[in-house]
Amino acid sequence: MSFMLTHRGCSKESSVRQEDFENKNKTLWxxxxxxxxxxxxxxxxxxxxxxxxxxxxxxxxxxxxxxxHYAVAxxxxxxxxxxxALHTRIMAGHRKIYKKRTHHMAAVARFFSVTFPSxxxxxxxxxxxxxxxxxxxxxxxxxxxxxxxxxxxxxxxEDQVADFEYMYDPENRNLGxxxxxxxxxxxxxxxxxxxNNISIGFRTFATGALAGxxxxxxxxxxxVILGGVAGHVTRLGFNQTFWPxxxxxGAFELTAIVIxxxxxxxxxxxxxxxxxxxxxxxxxxxxPKALSLVLGAAAMLFIAAVIEAFWSPFSVAIPVKxxxxxxxxxxxxxxxxxxxxGRPFWI
Amino acid sequence: xxKLDTVKKYETPEGVVIRLKIAGPVSRACAWLVDLAIKAGxxxxxxxxLGVLGHAGQxxxxxxxxxxxxxxxxxFELYWGATPGKKSMNLMVVQDNCTxxxxxxxxxxxxxxxxxxxxxxxxxGLVTMVCSKDFKRLGDIAAGxxxxxxxxxxxxxxxxxxPAKQPPPDLRVNEQRTILDFSERSLYLSQERRIELxxxxxxxxxxxxxxxxxxxxxxxxxxxxxx
Numbered sequence: 001m002s003f004m005l006t007h008r009g010c011s012k013e014s015s016v017r018q019e020d021f022e023n024k025n026k027t028l029w030x031x032x033x034x035x036x037x038x039x040x041x042x043x044x045x046x047x048x049x050x051x052x053x054x055x056x057x058x059x060x061x062x063x064x065x066x067x068x069h070y071a072v073a074x075x076x077x078x079x080x081x082x083x084x085a086l087h088t089r090i091m092a093g094h095r096k097i098y099k100k101r102t103h104h105m106a107a108v109a110r111f112f113s114v115t116f117p118s119x120x121x122x123x124x125x126x127x128x129x130x131x132x133x134x135x136x137x138x139x140x141x142x143x144x145x146x147x148x149x150x151x152x153x154x155x156x157x158e159d160q161v162a163d164f165e166y167m168y169d170p171e172n173r174n175l176g177x178x179x180x181x182x183x184x185x186x187x188x189x190x191x192x193x194x195x196n197n198i199s200i201g202f203r204t205f206a207t208g209a210l211a212g213x214x215x216x217x218x219x220x221x222x223x224v225i226l227g228g229v230a231g232h233v234t235r236l237g238f239n240q241t242f243w244p245x246x247x248x249x250g251a252f253e254l255t256a257i258v259i260x261x262x263x264x265x266x267x268x269x270x271x272x273x274x275x276x277x278x279x280x281x282x283x284x285x286x287x288p289k290a291l292s293l294v295l296g297a298a299a300m301l302f303i304a305a306v307i308e309a310f311w312s313p314f315s316v317a318i319p320v321k322x323x324x325x326x327x328x329x330x331x332x333x334x335x336x337x338x339x340x341x342g343r344p345f346w347i
Numbered sequence: 348x349x350k351l352d353t354v355k356k357y358e359t360p361e362g363v364v365i366r367l368k369i370a371g372p373v374s375r376a377c378a379w380l381v382d383l384a385i386k387a388g389x390x391x392x393x394x395x396x397l398g399v400l401g402h403a404g405q406x407x408x409x410x411x412x413x414x415x416x417x418x419x420x421x422x423f424e425l426y427w428g429a430t431p432g433k434k435s436m437n438l439m440v441v442q443d444n445c446t447x448x449x450x451x452x453x454x455x456x457x458x459x460x461x462x463x464x465x466x467x468x469x470x471x472g473l474v475t476m477v478c479s480k481d482f483k484r485l486g487d488i489a490a491g492x493x494x495x496x497x498x499x500x501x502x503x504x505x506x507x508x509x510p511a512k513q514p515p516p517d518l519r520v521n522e523q524r525t526i527l528d529f530s531e532r533s534l535y536l537s538q539e540r541r542i543e544l545x546x547x548x549x550x551x552x553x554x555x556x557x558x559x560x561x562x563x564x565x566x567x568x569x570x571x572x573x574x
Contacts (some may be wrong), residue, residue, distance in 0.1 A: 017374035019572035067361040077520040100449045192408030195413040206461035287489035
């Protein structure tokens, strides 16, 4: 026995054989495993289908004991199988105890009333920057195509030009629809707007992680295309159709795309100019903030898709269209500027 | 312990160290391919089922495609800890602190796939994975997540029964541990391999062949439970 004391450490306790250690603690480990199995089935452990009754408060002390056993087993150089078994146990327990919990409905309500609009306001500089990247090309190409009928063909090809000329031709009674999308296909167009527009928003955001190049490209590109179309159509005199059509959903759609760009620029800032942090940490710190902007923008794009599919194409008197559009813009602006200031209304 | 390893250590608030095996680009690429096949199958299925509904059906198909494209991994990561493809490769996604991946993190890491995929087939993602610690692509860095092997541990963890015999007194602790490990692992080894391994310790046991194997079993038994 004497050499064991020297080789396995000095304290008396450390001479405990692995078998004795296992026998002594087996009951505790089994209880731990059973509670863990119940917790796997339901998080609170209250209505566990395994029929093993326990109180959720029983678990943390057991967990701490097993952690202690793991540390002891490691320091006493017990066999790898025992160490692995205990390691598996503490890993599963750690996942249960330290899991991040959110109350989903409350979190959603809080997100839209406070988090999203206040994050927007807190990063207003990025919004201005994204807006400039979108609106300057928009105005530039808009003026160019308005003044010169040939410019539009250097932006897109003839088929595309013919398509959108048809879409906004006052002779055509189905606004915003190309010839092959003639009849009333609102649901189809709704699906198309969801897939196309929200994907563009997500990509505009995500490619901000490429040092902002993707975001800048996306904003400028969309500005050029939309400005080109707007200028060209206005020059053709389709004012009765184009502006009433786009002004409504544009409130949500264009603002949301610029907000996605803003979120992309926030990611880019973390990579290009991380300040006092390492790039990796700067990215990790700012990404959740940027994400809340994108999720808010995605919800706005969803609203835009509803309006674009089920309201914008229908022929209503033009003053009504413009009134609705003014209302939409006022809603978006007041939501982003005022929601979530001060105390929430339900408290 | 070797310094060059793919094991990441995380110290819990209880003061014990959890060891995670980080997954590399190859197994993750395989998982991605499996997921790609599943997603393609899902899309075809949805197209067939909803295709009969005409134009409204087309709209619904597009909405489904949108959700499959962006939220298929988010859904499975939140409810299963991994997508079916990752499950098939025995991988899972965890937070940096070894807890299950949160909603924010899962959405972030999956939206940023668009950047990682650039310019083609995860070019950026591969470069960042190779350059960063813990094989993280951009999405993992931003979300603070890790892709690790989900190791269930060995199922059979019994040492081989043998009459106990005291090992030579000059074995160091890690050497004792190796003998225990040999005894536990021998279930998974062929007899030839056991002999081959036991023969290496000729200087310790003074025996060759099957006798050496049994000698090691006896030492392990002694180390495990004493006389």
